[in-house]
Amino acid sequence: MAQYAMLLYYDADHYWTTDEEVKHSPEYAEFGQTAGAAGVLRGGQALHGPTMATTITVAGGKGGDVIVTDGPYAEAKEVLGGFYLVEAADLDEAIRWGSQIPAAWRGRVEVRPVFEMNDAGQPVG
Amino acid sequence: MTPDVQLAETVRIQGRHVLATLIRTVGDLQLAEDAVQEAAIAALRTWPTSGVPHDPAAWLMVTARNKAYDMLRREAARPAKETAAGWLPGVSSASVEKEAIDMAEPSTVLDDDLLRLVFTCCHPALAREAQVALALRTLAGLDVAAIARAFLVPEATMAKRLVRARRKIAVAQIPYRVPSDAELPERLPAVLAVVHLIATEAHAPSSGDAVVRVDLEAEAVGLARLLGELMPGEAEVLSLLALLLFTSARRPARVDADGDPVLLADQDRARWDHAAIAEATNCLAEAVRRSGGVAGPYQLQAHLAACHSTAPSWPATDWPRIIALYDLAISVSRNPVLALNRAVAVGERDGAAAGLAALDRITALGGSALWHAARAEALRRLDKRDGARAELAIAVGLAPTEPERRLLARRLHDLRPES
Numbered sequence: 001m002a003q004y005a006m007l008l009y010y011d012a013d014h015y016w017t018t019d020e021e022v023k024h025s026p027e028y029a030e031f032g033q034t035a036g037a038a039g040v041l042r043g044g045q046a047l048h049g050p051t052m053a054t055t056i057t058v059a060g061g062k063g064g065d066v067i068v069t070d071g072p073y074a075e076a077k078e079v080l081g082g083f084y085l086v087e088a089a090d091l092d093e094a095i096r097w098g099s100q101i102p103a104a105w106r107g108r109v110e111v112r113p114v115f116e117m118n119d120a121g122q123p124v125g
Numbered sequence: 126m127t128p129d130v131q132l133a134e135t136v137r138i139q140g141r142h143v144l145a146t147l148i149r150t151v152g153d154l155q156l157a158e159d160a161v162q163e164a165a166i167a168a169l170r171t172w173p174t175s176g177v178p179h180d181p182a183a184w185l186m187v188t189a190r191n192k193a194y195d196m197l198r199r200e201a202a203r204p205a206k207e208t209a210a211g212w213l214p215g216v217s218s219a220s221v222e223k224e225a226i227d228m229a230e231p232s233t234v235l236d237d238d239l240l241r242l243v244f245t246c247c248h249p250a251l252a253r254e255a256q257v258a259l260a261l262r263t264l265a266g267l268d269v270a271a272i273a274r275a276f277l278v279p280e281a282t283m284a285k286r287l288v289r290a291r292r293k294i295a296v297a298q299i300p301y302r303v304p305s306d307a308e309l310p311e312r313l314p315a316v317l318a319v320v321h322l323i324a325t326e327a328h329a330p331s332s333g334d335a336v337v338r339v340d341l342e343a344e345a346v347g348l349a350r351l352l353g354e355l356m357p358g359e360a361e362v363l364s365l366l367a368l369l370l371f372t373s374a375r376r377p378a379r380v381d382a383d384g385d386p387v388l389l390a391d392q393d394r395a396r397w398d399h400a401a402i403a404e405a406t407n408c409l410a411e412a413v414r415r416s417g418g419v420a421g422p423y424q425l426q427a428h429l430a431a432c433h434s435t436a437p438s439w440p441a442t443d444w445p446r447i448i449a450l451y452d453l454a455i456s457v458s459r460n461p462v463l464a465l466n467r468a469v470a471v472g473e474r475d476g477a478a479a480g481l482a483a484l485d486r487i488t489a490l491g492g493s494a495l496w497h498a499a500r501a502e503a504l505r506r507l508d509k510r511d512g513a514r515a516e517l518a519i520a521v522g523l524a525p526t527e528p529e530r531r532l533l534a535r536r537l538h539d540l541r542p543e544s
Binding site: 002089090091092095111113 | 302
């Protein structure tokens with residue numbers, strides 16, 4: 001088994017803006033119930049829109065000047081809207097779950113394998 | 126073939142079965158590749174003196190498996206955090222120790238291993254160029270230097286591409302399994318596209334070139350044959366094999382004595398490989414039977430290739446059928462090159478003026494040497510030689526390869542200006 005972060009991207013012009021929209025989305029509720037019942041969900045959050053984002057850059061390497069800017073990292077048309085953490089046997093199974101997340105048809109879903117760490121914070125495997 | 130080359134071919138072809146099974150049992154693509162490579166080197170070193178063993182595949186399997194276990198033991202002796210990331214899903218080192226490879230495994234199991242390898246290499250989570258590189262490395266058994274040469278990239282670039290692809294397979298846990306029947310319709314096109322791409326990237330070795338070039342066209346035909354054996358029920362697999370056979374059958378007539386390309390219209394059809402054309406015709410007929418009346422994209426292309434490969438001459442080609450096939454193809458894909466080929470066929474059926482009118486309706490190909498060369502040919506037939514010369518001059522400037530540039534320049538040279 002491996003864990004996969006499912007990153008939910010939306011077109012910036014069609015980003016849902018209020019908590020109400022998030023809470024009352026029947027499609028997300030349906031995915032939450034299905035994936036929750038299957039026991040594959042390990043976490044996940046909806047994110048506030050890109051106007052609420054702050055980007056941090058440290059210039060000149062570790063310990064350098066911390067530059068904080070308003071807005072998301074990429075001024076792209078598509079923005080990260082939230083994520084799920086899903087545990088699956090392999091990438092095909094992860095894709096099967098990812099393709100059921102409403103963002104897959106309203107925007108897109110990016111699947112990233114999670115780097116496994118042990119308790120000491122070292123990469124495993 | 127010299128005995129040495131034949132031996133190397135035996136090792137290469139048997140090696141892919143060995144690799145496919147070893148990946149399943151050790152669960153690590155890189156480790157299995159290294160082990161099979163070492164076994165192949167051992168075979169090529171010992172067989173010339175000791176003789177080829179009775180069952181070369183079994184010899185390679187035992188040798189590769191032992192090499193793999195040696196590597197695993199060495200790996201296990203190192204501190205845990207140094208061990209390489211590389212387990213495929215569902216396989217642990219414990220299961221490797223327990224599972225002995227049964228030499229008497231039925232051929233269906235071995236075929237399943239090859240299919241697993243096919244679908245892992247062509248997994249949609251890998252970039253197309255990575256899929257192609259992996260297929261040539263693992264399924265065709267070519268070494269990195271040969272693949273790099275075939276695609277005209279530096280060896281280090283190709284090596285890096287393969288390392289990245291294997292890492293993605295291991296880290297993202299792309300599974301080593303055959304898709305279910307329900308998944309097959311979405312997974313098969315990528316496999317076919319990889320083999321088709323290898324065929325279309327095929328560069329015929331130019332004459333006098335001392336460097337031995339990999340024959341990508343033959344590799345593509347070989348891979349299509351393999352897919353046909355592994356998935357005998359799939360119509361599009363048979364159509365792809367037919368298409369590649371029809372096209373590669375023309376190869377003996379495709380270049381002249383100077384190594385310059387010869388256009389289809391001017392090729393000596395007696396030099397085509399007529400056995401390959403007959404095989405392709407059978408494949409296509411079988412594909413039609415299995416497709417239940419719905420022609421997939423490769424079947425359409427195979428029908429077009431069949432029209433050309435079975436015509437007695439260029440003028441005697443069945444142009445109405447070709448035009449009808451292009452109409453079908455264009456209804457599925459709005460690729461302007463299809464419209465260009467259709468316009469050329471219209472010129473053959475209805476005359477140069479009609480062909481020119483059809484060409485002029487295509488607006489997307491102003492930067493294509495093919496479009497300007499086709500206009501030049503239509504104008505030449507209408508005896509508008511100055512117009513034809515102007516078009517050829519543009520085409521020469523746009524030609525993507527040196528042999529094509531030479532061919533167009535010669536046609537320009539041979540066309541005298543209007544007085």
